[in-house]
Amino acid sequence: MSETAPISIRRGAAGEAPHTQTYAVPWREGMSVLDAVLWIRTHVDSSLAVRYSCTNANACKECVVSVDGETAYACTARLPLRGVTVAPLPNKPLLRDLVTDIVPPKERLAARQP
Amino acid sequence: MIEIETDVLVVGAGGAGMYAGVAAAREGARVLLADKSMVGRGGATIMAQMTVAAALGEQGPDDWTRHLADTLEAGRGLVDERLAALLCEGAVERIRELDEWKVGWARDADGRMRQVTAPGHGAPRCVYVDFLNTGPAVAQCLRRQSARTPGITKASGLSVTDLVTNDGVIAGAVGFRLEDGAAVAVAARAVVLATGGLTRLYRRNSASANMTGEGYALALRAGAELIDMEFPQFFPIGHLAPRLVGMDPIMWDPFRYKLGGRLLNAAGEEFVHRYGGEDEGRYVTTRDVISYAITKEVEAGRATEGGGVYLSFEHLGEGELREAFGPVVDRLAANGIDLTRRPIEVSPIAHYHMGGVRVDAEMSTGVPGLYAAGEAVGGASGANRLSGNAIPEALVFGETAGRHAARSAGKAGRSAWSQEAARPHLGRLAANGGRREASGGRRTAGAAGSRPVAGAALGELRAELADLMWEDVGVLRTGAGLASALDRIRALRLRLEVTPVPGEGPYPLARQDWFDLRGGLMAAESIALAALRRTESRGAHQREDYPDTDPGQARSQRVRLDPDGRLACEWMPPCPSPG
Numbered sequence: 288m289s290e291t292a293p294i295s296i297r298r299g300a301a302g303e304a305p306h307t308q309t310y311a312v313p314w315r316e317g318m319s320v321l322d323a324v325l326w327i328r329t330h331v332d333s334s335l336a337v338r339y340s341c342t343n344a345n346a347c348k349e350c351v352v353s354v355d356g357e358t359a360y361a362c363t364a365r366l367p368l369r370g371v372t373v374a375p376l377p378n379k380p381l382l383r384d385l386v387t388d389i390v391p392p393k394e395r396l397a398a399r400q401p
Numbered sequence: 402m403i404e405i406e407t408d409v410l411v412v413g414a415g416g417a418g419m420y421a422g423v424a425a426a427r428e429g430a431r432v433l434l435a436d437k438s439m440v441g442r443g444g445a446t447i448m449a450q451m452t453v454a455a456a457l458g459e460q461g462p463d464d465w466t467r468h469l470a471d472t473l474e475a476g477r478g479l480v481d482e483r484l485a486a487l488l489c490e491g492a493v494e495r496i497r498e499l500d501e502w503k504v505g506w507a508r509d510a511d512g513r514m515r516q517v518t519a520p521g522h523g524a525p526r527c528v529y530v531d532f533l534n535t536g537p538a539v540a541q542c543l544r545r546q547s548a549r550t551p552g553i554t555k556a557s558g559l560s561v562t563d564l565v566t567n568d569g570v571i572a573g574a575v576g577f578r579l580e581d582g583a584a585v586a587v588a589a590r591a592v593v594l595a596t597g598g599l600t601r602l603y604r605r606n607s608a609s610a611n612m613t614g615e616g617y618a619l620a621l622r623a624g625a626e627l628i629d630m631e632f633p634q635f636f637p638i639g640h641l642a643p644r645l646v647g648m649d650p651i652m653w654d655p656f657r658y659k660l661g662g663r664l665l666n667a668a669g670e671e672f673v674h675r676y677g678g679e680d681e682g683r684y685v686t687t688r689d690v691i692s693y694a695i696t697k698e699v700e701a702g703r704a705t706e707g708g709g710v711y712l713s714f715e716h717l718g719e720g721e722l723r724e725a726f727g728p729v730v731d732r733l734a735a736n737g738i739d740l741t742r743r744p745i746e747v748s749p750i751a752h753y754h755m756g757g758v759r760v761d762a763e764m765s766t767g768v769p770g771l772y773a774a775g776e777a778v779g780g781a782s783g784a785n786r787l788s789g790n791a792i793p794e795a796l797v798f799g800e801t802a803g804r805h806a807a808r809s810a811g812k813a814g815r816s817a818w819s820q821e822a823a824r825p826h827l828g829r830l831a832a833n834g835g836r837r838e839a840s841g842g843r844r845t846a847g848a849a850g851s852r853p854v855a856g857a858a859l860g861e862l863r864a865e866l867a868d869l870m871w872e873d874v875g876v877l878r879t880g881a882g883l884a885s886a887l888d889r890i891r892a893l894r895l896r897l898e899v900t901p902v903p904g905e906g907p908y909p910l911a912r913q914d915w916f917d918l919r920g921g922l923m924a925a926e927s928i929a930l931a932a933l934r935r936t937e938s939r940g941a942h943q944r945e946d947y948p949d950t951d952p953g954q955a956r957s958q959r960v961r962l963d964p965d966g967r968l969a970c971e972w973m974p975p976c977p978s979p980g
Contacts, residue, residue, distance in 0.1 A: 300907050317644030317737065328910070329860035336908040340443040341609045344450075345647040346537050347442040363647040382580060383907040393548070394440050396403070396556035396578055396585070 290314045293370035294323045296335070300383040307372070314368055321350055321361035324373070324385070336384035337361070352385050353377060361385075402584045402827070406818075407433040407554070408810040409803070410574055410589035412561045413616065415444020416792060417775025418595030419543035420495075420799030421806065425593070426552035428807035433587060434553055436611075437560035437579065437913065441544035443611045444597050445753075445776060446795055449536030450649050452519055452527030454789030455492035460509075460516040460525040465489040467523055472790060475521050476755075476783025477940040478955040479629060483762045484781040484798075488790065491797035496528060499796070504542040505530050519788045520658075527789045533652065533729065539792060559585060562916045563826035564592060564623040564771070565818070571623065571770030572817035575826045582905025582912065584830045588818035590810035591770045593802045594620055594758060598776040599924045600633060603751035604864075604871035607639060607650045615920025616777045617927065620758045621962040625766035628779040628959050628973075629756035630924075631931035632941045634786055635876050637691035638664075639750025642707035645736050650750055652729075653712060659725045664691070665711040665744065666703040672710070689785075692749040693943060696876045699748070709748030714740040749876050753791060755782040755941065756928075759959055764802035770809055770817070774802035780957070784940025829902060858900055859914045866893055866918070866925060874929050879945050883933040890926045897922060923968070927960045930970045934958060 292314040299305040310331060312323040324337050340347040342362060350361040353374040361373070379387035409425040411418045414436035422434040436443050456463040468489040473480050500506055500514070506528045507515040516525040530538040547553050558579035565572045573589040596616025600608040617627055638657070640650040656662060666672050673679065676694035678686030686694075695710050705711055714722065719741050723730050730740075738745060757779030764772045775795040782790060869889050873882035897918055903911035935958065937951035938944050957973045 315644060317646070319644070319646045322644070328857075329864055330857050331860075332856040333859045333911040333914055334856060334903065336910045338908070339610055340438045341448050343607070343646065344448050344649040346447045346649075347438070347609065349439060349442055365646070386908040386910075388580065390439060390557045390580075394555040394557040395580070396405075396435075396559050 290368060292323070292366055292368050294320070294327075294366065295370070295372040296324070296327075296385065297372075297374040298335070298384045301381045312366070314366065318366050319362050320352075320354055320359070320364040320366050320371060320373060323366050324361060336382070336386045338386045338389070349389075351376060351389065402586060403578060404586050404588075405433060406588045406816065407431050408589065409433070409591045409593065409806045410587050411435065411593045411595055411803070412574065412619070413444065413595035413597060413611075413775075413777070414440040414555070415595065415597055415775065416446030416539060416543060416795035417777070417799035417802070418444070418593070419547045420796050421593045421595055421772075421774050421803030422547050422553050423543070423550050424800040424803030425807035426550045428804055428811070430552065430807035430810055432553045433556055433589070434547060435556040435559040435561060435587075437558065438609075438611050439557040440555045441540050441547070443609055445609060445612065446792060447536050447540035448607070448609060448649055449539070449792055450533040450652060451535065451654065452517060452529045452789050453496065453535060453539075453792040454519065454522060454527050454787065455496040455793060456489065456524070456526055457493055457496060457514060457516060457528070459513040463524040463526055465493055468492070468526060471522050472782070472787050475785050475787040477785055477950070479783030479939070479957055481780035481783070481957075484760070484778070487762055487801065488781050488793055488797050491801070492793035495793065495796040495800060499539065499542055502542050502546050504538055507531060521787045522789065533648075535792070560913055560916065561619070562830065564619050565823045565826060566623050566768065567817040567819045567822045569624060569768065570817045571768060572819060572822055575823055575830065577830055577905065577909070577912070579908055579913070581907050582909045584827055586823055586827065588816045590813040590816050591772065591806040593764075593806050594771070594773040594777050595775050595799060595802070596777050598754040598757075599921065600751035600754065602867060602870050602921050602925050603633070603875065604867040605639060605641075605748060606751040607636065608751070613917040613921045614924030615917050617757065618920035618923035620766060620771070620773065620777075621923060621927075621960070621968075623771055624768045625771060625773075626759040626959045626961045627757060627927055628759040628957050629783065629931075630779070630927040630960055631935050631958070632755040632784050633751055633928065634753040634755055634941050635692050635749040636752035637688045637695065637749050638712060638747040639752070640745065641709040641748045642705070642746040643737060645738065647736075648732060651752060653745075653747060656714070656726065660714060660717060660721065663713045663716070664695070664747075665713055666698045667705050667710075668703060669711070672698050672703070689941070689943065692876050695747075695749055705746045707746040707748075709746045711744035712747045713744035715742065715744060717741060751875075753786060755779065755784065755786055756931075762801075763805040764798055765805060765809075770806075770813060772802040772806045772809075774798040784942060859903075859911060859918060862893060862896060862900070863914065863918055866890070866922065870925055870928075874925070874932060877943050877945050878932055880933065880936070883929055887926065887929045887933060890922060890929060894922045894926070926968055927970075930968055931958045931960060934970055
C-alpha cells in the first residue's frame with residue numbers, strides 16, 4: 288500500500304462562502320502540487336477547477352496559486368508527505384476554486400465587438 | 402449569450418494561431434484570436450526547447466531545396482511535397498521576420514545567426530534563442546506582435562466547441578467563455594483552425610493541457626478531411642523518473658547529442674544492440690529503433706521501477722557535465738538529480754502528430770472559408786517529422802492560413818451565419834439548463850483502493866482512453882490490439898454520450914473536459930482506424946505483425962465523417978509533387 292499525503296484545497300466560487308476540502312493523494316517523491324490536483328480531478332472530483340496549460344515545463348506560467356500562504360506555481364511546488372494547503376491567489380479576483388482572473392484586461396472577451 | 406461578429410476567427414492562439422492572426426490583420430481583416438487557455442501561453446510552441454530549421458545559410462552554404470530534400474527523406478515516402486516545399490521555402494522569410502520583431506536568435510561574434518546541424522539535416526540549419534528557451538521567446542515575440550497589430554481582438558478563455566456551417570460554407574463557431582461559462586456565438590466569414598495536436602490522448606506525453614485532439618473533430622464535423630492520422634510521433638527518451646518539475650520531459654536529447662550517455666535495462670545491461678542498434682555511449686541509433694528497443698525490453702520484464710529503462714551519465718565527471726550544460730545542472734540539482742551519481746529513467750513518450758487536417762497550399766480545407774495551420778495540419782511531415790520542422794510549420798502555415806483566410810473573408814461579403822444552423826450546437830451548451838454541477842460536498846476523499854465517486858466519471862473515462870491508446874495504439878501495434886482498441890474507443894464514445902454535459906458557472910473545467918473528450922475520442926478513433934488498415938511498418942507507425950515497409954503502401958490515407966456519423970477511411974493516390 289502506497290503512502291498518501293493530505294492536500295487541503297480551498298474551494299468555492301466568487302460570492303460563495305469558501306470551504307476547505309481535504310484529499311488523500313497517493314504520494315510519490317518529488318511530485319508537484321499540480322500532480323496532486325490533477326490526480327484529484329481524474330480520480331475523485333472532475334469539478335475541481337484549476338488553471339494550467341504546460342503541466343511540466345513551467346513555461347506557460349498559468350498555474351499560479353497560493354501554497355501554504357506563499358505564491359507559487361503549482362507545477363513546480365512540491366507536495367511534501369506531510370501535505371500542504373492550496374488556495375487561490377488572495378490578491379486577484381476569484382473565479383472558482385483555485386482559479387483567479389489573471390487574464391490581462393486586453394485579452395478578455397467582454398461584450399465588446401472586434 | 403454573447404454574440405460577436407468578425408471577419409476571421411482564429412481558433413487556438415499558440416505559434417500558428419498568433420501568426421495567422423497577424424497575417425490576417427495585415428490584410429485588413431478584423432480578427433478574433435481565441436484560445437481556451439490564455440493567448441500565447443497555451444499550445445506547444447511555448448514549450449519548444451530545441452531548435453528551428455530554416456535554410457538561411459548564415460553558417461555555410463544552404464538552400465531551401467536541400468532542407469526540402471532532408472524533409473522528404475525523413476518522411477519515408479509520404480510527405481506532401483507541396484506543403485513541405487511551402488514550409489522549407491517559407492521558413493527562411495518567417496525566421497527573418499521574427500528576427501526583425503526582435504525574437505533574439507542567438508548570434509556569433511560576427512553577428513551572424515548561429516545555426517547548428519540537428520539530426521537528419523545535411524547542413525548547419527537550426528537556429529535557436531537560448532538553450533531550452535526558444536519556444537518561450539518565440540511565443541513572447543508573437544504575443545507582442547499580435548498586440549501591436551491593429552485589427553486583432555484577443556480572447557483568452559474562449560472555448561470553441563463547434564464550428565457552424567451553412568450549406569457547406571463556414572459561418573462561424575459557438576462555444577463558451579471560461580470566466581463565467583456563458584455561451585458565445587461568433588459569426589465569422591472565415592475560420593482558421595490552429596488547435597495544435599493530440600498527444601494528450603496518450604498516457605505518456607509531453608503535451609500541454611490543450612493538446613486534446615478536439616481540433617481534428619471540429620474539422621471533421623465541419624466537413625473537412627484528415628490525413629496520415631496513424632502517425633503520432635513518439636519521442637524515444639522522454640523523462641520518466643525521478644519526478645522532474647519545471648522542465649519539459651523531452652529535455653534529454655541535447656544531453657545525448659553532446660555527451661552520449663548509456664541506455665541500460667533494470668539489470669544494468671546495455672540492450673540496444675539486441676534490436677539492431679548500437680549504443681556504446683554514443684547517440685547514433687535512430688529514434689524509431691531506440692523506441693522499439695526500449696518498448697521490447699519493458700515487455701520482456703526488464704523495466705525499471707518506473708516502467709522504462711535507465712539513461713546513465715555516471716561515467717562522466719561533474720566538470721564535463723557543467724561545461725556542456727552549466728545552468729541546467731543546477732536546475733537538475735534542485736530536482737534532486739545528480740547525473741554523476743545515479744541514472745534517470747526514460748521511456749518513449751507521445752510528442753507530436755504528423756497527421757492532421759488535409760489542406761492545399763493555401764491552407765484551405767476545401768470547406769469554403771475553413772483553413773488550418775500548424776500542428777493541426779497533416780501531410781508536411783509524412784510518416785516521420787524532421788527535427789526542427791515543427792516551429793517553422795507553425796510560423797509558415799500560420800502566416801499562409803491567415804493571409805488566405807482574410808482574402809477569403811473579403812470575398813465572402815456577408816457572413817453565412819444562420820441562427821438556425823447554430824441552434825443545435827448552442828443547445829448542447831445549455832444542456833444542463835445552466836445548472837451548476839455539484840461540488841462534491843465536504844468530505845475527505847479516499848485514495849488508493851477507494852472507489853471513485855461519480856464526480857470523476859469524466860476523469861476515469863479520460864484515463865481509460867489514455868491507457869488504451871498507450872497500450873494498443875502506441876509505439877508498437879498489432880492488428881488484434883488495434884481492432885480491440887477501436888471497439889473500446891467506440892464504447893467510450895457511447896459512454897460519453899450518456900454522460901451529461903456538466904453545467905456552467907465560473908471556470909467550468911469539467912464542461913471543458915466533456916468537450917475535449919468528445920473531440921479526442923473522434924481523433925483517437927481516426928488514429929486507430931487508419932493504423933489498423935496500414936498493414937506495414939513505416940516511420941512512426943510500427944506493426945509487430947507487419948514489420949516490413951510495403952512499397953505498395955507508400956500512400957496516405959484520408960479520414961472523413963460520413964453523414965451517418967461514422968468515420969470513413971480510404972487510400973489516396975501517391976503523394977502529389979509540386980508544380
